[in-house]
Amino acid sequence: MKTVVIVNSNAGGGTSREEVEAACACMGDLSVVMSEAPGDAERLAREAVEEGADRVFAAGGDGTVNEVLNGLADGFDRVEMGILPMGTGNDLARCLGLPPQLLDAVTFACDQPSLPTDVVHVHGETSRFVLNVSAGGFGPMVGEKLTSESKTFWGPLAYMKSAVESLAEIEAFRCRVVADEEPMEASLLNVVVANGTHVAGGIPIAPSAKLDDGYFDVLLFPDVALPDLAVLVPMVLAGVHEESERLIRRRCRSLRIESDPQMMFNVDGEIFGGTPLAFDILPRVLRLVRRP
Incomplete structure (x- = not known):
């Protein structure tokens, strides 16, 4: 071989x-x-x-x-x-x-051995394949502040440091989302499309996501009051947020999103592009060396 x-x-x-x-x-x-x-x-x-x-x-x-x-x-x-x-x-x-x-x-x-694994395809002005997570809004803002020097010096804590530094710049986006055939409109702070489970150096953003079930998990974080956000953030860090009424969660094969202003997204932690974007699952197309 x-x-x-x-x-x-x-x-x-x-x-x-x-x-x-x-x-x-x-x-x-x-x-x-x-x-x-x-x-x-x-x-x-x-x-x-x-x-x-x-x-x-x-x-x-x-x-x-x-x-x-x-x-x-x-x-x-x-x-x-x-x-x-x-x-x-x-x-x-x-x-x-x-x-x-x-x-x-x-x-x-x-x-x-290798096992069949889902891949997410995101496309807008350009396209990209995603294996783990794509996030829009607050997530890419955090990523933009990361440097190779800070990641080397702080290790996984660099992501948390960047998140704290970005809080003052957090903004809401007026979004129109179509999850499979379900349309919805909401003012959102953050959007997560998760094929995998973890982001930002270990945060369990989508603990129930599976890499071979033919779906990705979508987490929509509404523009909530600061006290609600203060409750939600520790839940996210502990991975117990999925059933919270403070967010919207769906399991989808496709997602379409438009926003005002434009919401920037990353793919597997790297800045990709902005809305409007479309996400589609490609079931079990990749043979990946992994545990079942």
């Missing part, structure tokens, strides 16, 4: 090709390639498909995983994907229950 490992050279405080090759020796016919700049991992994944790879692993954080996913899009039916968590947030790895240490993750990958 021909395996390509695409490594974010900045992940894990900087990891060399030789270190990864040594860790991944059990993978047999192995090629390790380094991603040095944004867009590299997507290009390298596309090249791996063209060159006949059987398995392609993303070694890095959530941004690297998303780039590799999109690079594999034309080969979903031909190539298996795997993840070696080496970033700051590693939210998808957490959702999948992957070992956090490189050697343990490699051992897991060598022993584990």
Whole structure:
């Protein structure tokens, strides 16, 4: 089996090709390639498909995983994907229950088969595939304040620090949403489209979401009074918010959203674009190395 490992050279405080090759020796016919700049991992994944790879692993954080996913899009039916968590947030790895240490993750990958997995397709002026979570409103505002330096210094706490710094800028959006065939209008602070369960370095934003059920979970956070928000935020951090009357939750195959003003969205933690946007589930199109 021909395996390509695409490594974010900045992940894990900087990891060399030789270190990864040594860790991944059990993978047999192995090629390790380094991603040095944004867009590299997507290009390298596309090249791996063209060159006949059987398995392609993303070694890095959530941004690297998303780039590799999109690079594999034309080969979903031909190539298996795997993840070696080496970033700051590693939210998808957490959702999948992957070992956090490189050697343990490699051992897991060598022993584990791939399983059919859902992917979300988001499209507006451009399009992108999403494996974990896409969020709009407050979430991308937090992401815009993150820097590589803050993530290196603060680790997972960088997301919380950025969230606190963004509170003063929080704004409401007048939204029209169509969840499957159900239209609704609301003033919203945040919108979450979740295929996976965790965001922002470990927050269980959608604990009930499943990667292979043919649906994504939608969480709409209305523009509520500050006391209600003060109650809701700790519930979100504890993962006990899904049935709260202070938010709107749906399980969907498709979602359409328009807003005024324009609401910006991220995909797997990386800024993508703004409304109007459409989200669609692609059931079980990706073969992903993971636990059942």
